[in-house]
Each structure stands twice: as structure tokens, then as C-alpha cells.
Amino acid sequence: MFTEMGPKVISIRDSLVNYFDGACKLRVLTQGAGTLFAIETPLARFDDIDVVIFVKPIAEGWLLHDGGKTISYLNDHSIDLLSASQKHRLFREFFLDLAEKHGLSLSREARRLEMSMNEVNGRNVLTFVECIVALSFLVMVKQTGLTPLTVRSLMNLADLRVTLQKALPGVLVKEGIRPSARGVDVFHRWGISLFAQNNHMTGCVQYLDGDTWDKVSRNILITGALFRTCKDWLRIPPDNFITVYAGPSEYLSNTRKVLDQFRNGAKPRLITLENRKELLTAVLSMPQLKRKTDPQKALRVIQETSFLVARTRAEQEPIEMSAKEPSLEDIWEMYADEYRREVDVQSAIANRAEAYRLLLGSSPYRDLVKVVTSRGSLSREEIRRISGQPDVDPILDQLIAKNLLTEKEGVLRPSHLAGEALGSIWAKSPSFFKN
Amino acid sequence: MSGQVEIFKNLIAIPKRCSSVTSTRRERGAEGTCVRFPLQFPKPVQGLEAQFVAHLQAEFLMCELSLVARVKRRSFRRVALVSFDIATNSWVEYRYDAKDYCRVEKNLGAINGLRGLIELVSRLWFITNLTEMSIHYPKYGQLEAFDVH
Numbered sequence: 288m289f290t291e292m293g294p295k296v297i298s299i300r301d302s303l304v305n306y307f308d309g310a311c312k313l314r315v316l317t318q319g320a321g322t323l324f325a326i327e328t329p330l331a332r333f334d335d336i337d338v339v340i341f342v343k344p345i346a347e348g349w350l351l352h353d354g355g356k357t358i359s360y361l362n363d364h365s366i367d368l369l370s371a372s373q374k375h376r377l378f379r380e381f382f383l384d385l386a387e388k389h390g391l392s393l394s395r396e397a398r399r400l401e402m403s404m405n406e407v408n409g410r411n412v413l414t415f416v417e418c419i420v421a422l423s424f425l426v427m428v429k430q431t432g433l434t435p436l437t438v439r440s441l442m443n444l445a446d447l448r449v450t451l452q453k454a455l456p457g458v459l460v461k462e463g464i465r466p467s468a469r470g471v472d473v474f475h476r477w478g479i480s481l482f483a484q485n486n487h488m489t490g491c492v493q494y495l496d497g498d499t500w501d502k503v504s505r506n507i508l509i510t511g512a513l514f515r516t517c518k519d520w521l522r523i524p525p526d527n528f529i530t531v532y533a534g535p536s537e538y539l540s541n542t543r544k545v546l547d548q549f550r551n552g553a554k555p556r557l558i559t560l561e562n563r564k565e566l567l568t569a570v571l572s573m574p575q576l577k578r579k580t581d582p583q584k585a586l587r588v589i590q591e592t593s594f595l596v597a598r599t600r601a602e603q604e605p606i607e608m609s610a611k612e613p614s615l616e617d618i619w620e621m622y623a624d625e626y627r628r629e630v631d632v633q634s635a636i637a638n639r640a641e642a643y644r645l646l647l648g649s650s651p652y653r654d655l656v657k658v659v660t661s662r663g664s665l666s667r668e669e670i671r672r673i674s675g676q677p678d679v680d681p682i683l684d685q686l687i688a689k690n691l692l693t694e695k696e697g698v699l700r701p702s703h704l705a706g707e708a709l710g711s712i713w714a715k716s717p718s719f720f721k722n
Numbered sequence: 723m724s725g726q727v728e729i730f731k732n733l734i735a736i737p738k739r740c741s742s743v744t745s746t747r748r749e750r751g752a753e754g755t756c757v758r759f760p761l762q763f764p765k766p767v768q769g770l771e772a773q774f775v776a777h778l779q780a781e782f783l784m785c786e787l788s789l790v791a792r793v794k795r796r797s798f799r800r801v802a803l804v805s806f807d808i809a810t811n812s813w814v815e816y817r818y819d820a821k822d823y824c825r826v827e828k829n830l831g832a833i834n835g836l837r838g839l840i841e842l843v844s845r846l847w848f849i850t851n852l853t854e855m856s857i858h859y860p861k862y863g864q865l866e867a868f869d870v871h
Contacts, residue, residue: 312808314808314809316783316808316811323781323783327808327809333822334800335825336824339808354779354784355754355779355784355786356786356805359756359777359788360800362775363775363788363790363798363799364799365797365798396754397754397779397780398754398755398777398779399754399779426799427822430822
């Protein structure tokens, strides 16, 4: 194999050497009293301009510098390596890493990058040029963002944030979580914070991700630590700590098992990324957030986002938004859990009345409940006759399942819930009964 | 993105005027200096902000003059640059495209002195009223204080 390919590979290497030989140009520029030596290399910066370095003889050997062009270029893109501000910290740290590794320095007076060498060494010159090229790519990093998150995680988090922000218009949704360990604030990027009031975090959605089981298990440890310390570090009750799982589906069951071991059986609510409805239900169950939400709008957002997610994941045809109203099942599922538990009685009653209003706002449920309520008790046959609808049995069954009607010995009666709901609706909008 | 290219193309062509010198930002050192002049447009251009930046170095041939601009709430980026090209031994104007790549726009030939260079760039980028720009280097006599009127 080598005997056939060998000459070709050698010729490629030779052409590379020849190209470098021809493209590395030395210029002697005389200006005023001094002489300036410049070397143009064939290695280009991010903006496609070839790097030029200047050579200056000094007492200890040679000084290489870039003539300030790199600092000027970065400065024009609002990246200031000379600044000590927090805004430029990440860029400065990147430069300091390079400087420590390769013996580079930044002259503050001359505003230029410098490197001194005792004797002529081609490797040092190449390193200096490579450092300039690497620094020029900070412009690209600035535009794309400097973050340890993968592109997929970034997209998922942005998606979650937008969904929550749209569903909860009265709530401030911020990127990242800021746990405060022993009074020292730390920025944790893997998550979203929810603020019902200013400067007071109400709840958080932690993002659990990983390609392999190694990464997932390491992240589970972080989740467990945050959950155990959420009262002290995040100042939120454990019920308001939600974890969204975005890792591979085969590790989901293992993740649940590992999380079971934390806090003597108490564990954070683990919701998969795809299950937006469950996530929003969990978020809406936080008592501080419930007051600030519009359930109908929230449901529409769930539908739209789940529709969008399904469409984008399947990479199908262009998106066509459906203007469908939320279905009865959606409304009911949202409040059923809360209704059963009745955690907060006042808000539960208010929300239940809202759910009934939505439920009864749609025909034919409204007509049937009105008919039954007005008469007190009716048989199925009478309801069918009065309402003029031949097929009312499935609808009546649904109303019975929702505890709005009770059936005893073939006679249907309105439950106290239906009366309460209709009463609250009448108090809000008497015109409802005139339709 | 194509609209963006048009915006920045037009930005160079639109006549610009330097705002008052009091708002000039100078970062002065012994050898290198960066001087920024905020530019004003003669007619209102919505959402655009531009600056003329002089990156001045002790050796005259290392100086660079650039035009940077930004759309509202974005960071500044280079739109055009005048720099000395050692390959051709002459001053060259570069233009940046929407992807921040640079290409040679015009060869300006040889120029004697920084003052002549700034005057040329003022005409090239339609910058009017670039006055009272004074830079003095005590260490290097070759770059004297000058004013552009």
C-alpha cells in the first residue's frame, strides 16, 4: 500500500513546503530614520486577511509583534483584551491561557501582541502566528456565544424558556439558575428560573442532559445536590423544583431509579422534554404562579409548541398553525389533579369555576347542564326529547364522569358542583344564561 | 441577511459628519493610540450607529483606519478598513461583507503622512467635518501633532 501511495503523499508534503516557501514574504520597509522588517505568512485570520508579523532586533535576541493589528481588529468588534471589566472576562481569560502556554504577551503601551525569542526559531514564529489566528476567531465566538452548552441543549433551553414565558405572561422567566452556596452566588446554566415577584425566585426548571450514561449519571448527582439543598441554596420549596430530562430515552428508567435514592425517597419531579403539557401543569401547580396565569392561553401555547416540536422533529412540510380551540380533555386534565388534591381551597375553587366556565362555554355541554339544572331531575329520555339531540348518552356520561351530574335509578340530577359552577358563572356574566 | 449587506453598503456611501470632538474617546499610550469619532448622518438613518476609528501606531505604516457600525442593540463590527498592504507596498481599502470576510476594494497608492491619509479616508467614506484631531507622540518625532481642517 505504502509503495503505491508513498510518492503521492510525499509530493503533497513537498507542494505544501513549496507553497509555504513562496507565500512567506519578507519585506523591508524603510520609514524615516528606522527600518521595519515585516513577514507576511499564508495563514489567514477570521476575516481572511493574511497575518503579517513584524520583527525587531533587541538586546536579548528578537522581538516579534503584530503591529497592533489584532488588538485593533478585536477592538472594532467590541472585544477589549486590555479592559479589566467583567464583560470582557471570558475573552481575557482565553488570551491569558494562550499567553501562559506559549509565552505570548500583550503590551499595554503599544497596544500590540509581542513575543521575544533568544535565537531564531521557526517553531516560535509559527506558534505566534497561530495565536494571532486563534485570537481573531474570538469575533466568531462573540457572535455565536461563549457557552459550555451544546447547540442542542441551547436550543432546547431556549425552546423551554419561550414556552414558559408565553404560557406565563405575568411571570419573569430567566435563563439559568443562581444557587447561593454559603452566601456566594454561582451561575448554573443548565436550567430556567421563574420569578413571580421581583428578586424572589419562586421555582426552577433544572435541565438534565447527557449523551452517555457517564454524563447523565454525573448530571443526576448535580440534580440530587440541588434538590436536597433547594431550601437553602435556591430558597424555594422542594415541590417547586422540577427537572426536565433531555437525555437518551434508554437511560430514563435508570435515572428515575438513581433519583429515588436521594432524600429518603423524596425526589424531584422528573418530566421528559417532550411532555410539555405535564411540565406546564407542574409549573401551574405552584401556588405563587397560579394567580398570574390565563389557563386558556396556557393551553393554547402547549398545543402550539407541541405541534411545532412534533413538526420540527419530524422535519416535515412547512408549518401551518391550526386555530383549534383547546379541547375539553385538555382543560380537564389540567385541573383534575389539583381538583382531586384540593391543595389550596380558595384558588382551587376559583380555578374550578374557570374550568367549568370553559367547559360549559362549549355547546352541547352547556345546553344539557342548563336543561338538567333548570328542571332539577330528568331521565335520559326526557333530556333527549327536550334538548332535541338524539345522541346525548356519551356527552351525559362525560358529564357524570366529571361529577357535574349524578345518576341514580335512571334519574339525572345536577351535582352541587354544577350548581356552584353555574352560580359563579352567573355572578361573573349573567348574559351567559341568555344565550 | 442580504438586506444587511445593503445596509452596510449604503452606510459607506451615505455622507457622514463627525459629531462634536468632546465626545471623542481616546485611549492613549506611549506608542499606540485608538481614537474614536462618533459619526452623525445628515439625514436620519433609523437604528444605525457608526464610528470612525483611527488605530494609530508609532510606525506610520502600521496605522489602520476603520469604519465600524452597528444596528441597534447589537455590537459594533467593521464595515471598511484602510490599511497598508506590504505585498503591494501601498495603502488599500478593504470592505467587509455580511459574514465578516474581508476583500480588497480599492488600491489607494502611496500616501505621505498621516494627515494625508485621514484626508483621503474622509473623502473616501464621505466623512465631513473631521476636525481638530490632534495626536502627539513625544517619543517618536516622526509622528507630529496635526489638525485636520
